[in-house]
Amino acid sequence: MTTTTDTLRFATAGSVDDGKSTLVGRLLHDSKSVLTDQLEAVERASADRGQHTPDLALLTDGLRAEREQGITIDVAYRYFATPHRRFILADTPGHVQYTRNMVTGASTAELTIILVDARNGIVEQTRRHAAIATLLRVPHVVLAVNKMDLVDYQEPEFDRIVADFAGHAAELGLPSFTPIPVSALVGDNVVERSAAMDWYTGPALLEFLETVPVTADPADAPARFPVQYVIRHGDVRRYAGQLVSGALRVGDRVTVHPSGATSEITAIDVLGEEVAAAHAPQSIGLCLADQRDVSRGDLISAGVDAPALTRNVTAAVCHLADRPLRTGDRVLLKHTTRTVRAVVESLGDATELSANDLGRITLRTAEPLALDDYAVSRRTGAFILIDPADGATLTAGMARVGSPA
Template sequence: MTGTIGTTIDTLRFATAGSVDDGKSTLVGRLLHDSKSVLTDQLEAVEHASRNRGQDTPDLALLTDGLRAEREQGITIDVAYRYFATPRRRFILADTPGHVQYTRNMVTGASTAELAIVLVDARNGVVEQTRRHAAVAALLRVPHVVLAVNKMDLVGYEEKEFDRIVEDFAGHAAELGLPGFTPIPVSALVGDNVVDPSARMDWYEARVLLEFLENVPVGTEATDAPTRFPVQYVIRDGEVRYYAGQLVSGSLRVGDRVTVHPSGETSEITGIDVLGVAAQVAYAPQSIGVRLADQRDVSRGDMITAGADVPALTQEVRAAVCHLTDRPLRVGDRVLVRHTTRTVKAVVEDLGGAAELTANDLGRVTLRTAEPLALDDYAVSRRTGAFLLIDPADGATLTAGMVELNSPG
């Protein structure tokens, strides 16, 4: 897709998080409405529903609360994905719930996001759920965080109120190791600093929310991280074998010397196929087929790497985790570890001193796997440093993990 000739429009995946009644649904609705990303019939439906409620102006929160049950309860209870675009960029928005019992939903929504918007109510400032959302953003290594201080209209648009909240959040962010954040004062209800600059906050001179979203760098991890190619399929064409999958980070070129993990065998790339077309080079996140010079024993779940920066090959996995299901995780549990395209058996050896993990718990785990895994630290790669724990009995997803190679044993 192109906006102007020769200009490719990229995509930003971002997630929103905020406490109940911070105005998150209204903020998202305002973003969609003022960026002209709402169809006429959608807007007419919202206007009609708002009039039926006795409201003089459209309730933009209704643009995001798509399920009737959610609207009737006044809450959003699942991750809702919204797609919209401006002339500068496409967007995939993961709108996550604010309740503490749905922390796992924020983990789901933010796990692939390159930016997280953490919303706070200017009247309440930083609350416990704000700190929890910041902790999840730090845990997931979300590259960019926006602190959206909402409802500035209810504190008289006072700069000192904004500064107080930013200072409070900054202290907590430093404790979490959050690399940085961008604070923006907004009023989602009125529209201040969401898409258009506010005439009532002339003391704020930086980018408004949409302008920031349109200009923040995207796709840097895929290009900056070491080359990693998890094999998803082995395709045989006569005597020739192609190894197919998604290049999750880095690049591969014809002639590159590569290593296959966990076997440690080496070879050379003699061919690269991108969507049925021969290519000399491939870049993450392209889906490709690779041909090697030697007939190596390569199968689904193996990892092909290039360069001196190789993953750690280990059967002892230490990780930060978020438990996702009501079924508790306990020491001694037998699980499956799904890492990229590889699935191996494992035993839970330790839970950071905890007796068990239950739904929405954030904690730490040590696993002993039956076969070695080629792992990167999650701080290096969010793709090859992440895994899921699966119940071997029924295939249910239990836990999301973020590898910590340098954590103490």
């Protein structure tokens, strides 16, 4: 029986063949999180490929194309638990052409593990993944220097890579990172501390994952409640959705955006029970004192720290679609539960963005949006751009709040 009390979402990243899938497989295997039939399937697949020991990378490389090529293409999600914590991990691709998958996997992560091959040190993809982790404001970054067994577990090799990464992190503005020397193939410092690296006195990887603080909204975080449904019972209207940050209480004065209408909370419902207060990330229903014109896509806030109401959106973006994004394109912008028409006014110094490109964008929306800066809130500062013709997702954006409407 476990005694887990919280959940950590984390993602892996790194260049091709740095050992991400092997690390995840070792983490699952050595933490006793692999079912017998799963391990047997991996053993059979490994034997078919002429390998004498199980290839633990196959525990995450689930797609047939990935197994045939020996690389990770899609984002492989796995769920496991130890006596100390529950985990949701995303094993993301290393190829530059799958950068968009790494962005997807890390967008909700509270920690990113960036793997480096000890023989190769910091490479271009390492820098790119560090930049994405910084861009996405991932709270914790682990630099896992892998394949230490192939450099004879030498401390100077580890120190050289850590110093190189530290210089790049400083240029990016990455606040801090935790370096850990590992060998995913052998299991050194993955779940158990390694006797081969007695010069390293820090935690093993799993030990760090079990103890790193899970990011939670501070008690004074601004309340943000995007309305998802309006439920009518006679003359009573209840506004349903997820409270994405902060807290709401019966009696709070609230503002409805973008209309600017104000009212007071008269009731809060959580799972069919009336409560005096609710906290993120609970799904709730609200009743207001006044009959306001509130609909799906509106955002309810409380307190004086209101989001910026704007039609000029400036953002850092990662383009996800195979079709390019160009200045003048007409798109749909989806922010929380609200979708509005928008025009691409500028792509910074670029003439177009292709799949996996990172860039900066300026948009003009047909209707005002209640936006927070992404640096303040990853939930209400994020949006996606959608092709109005076929509904395809085009671009993921991290808002830098623009000028007021």
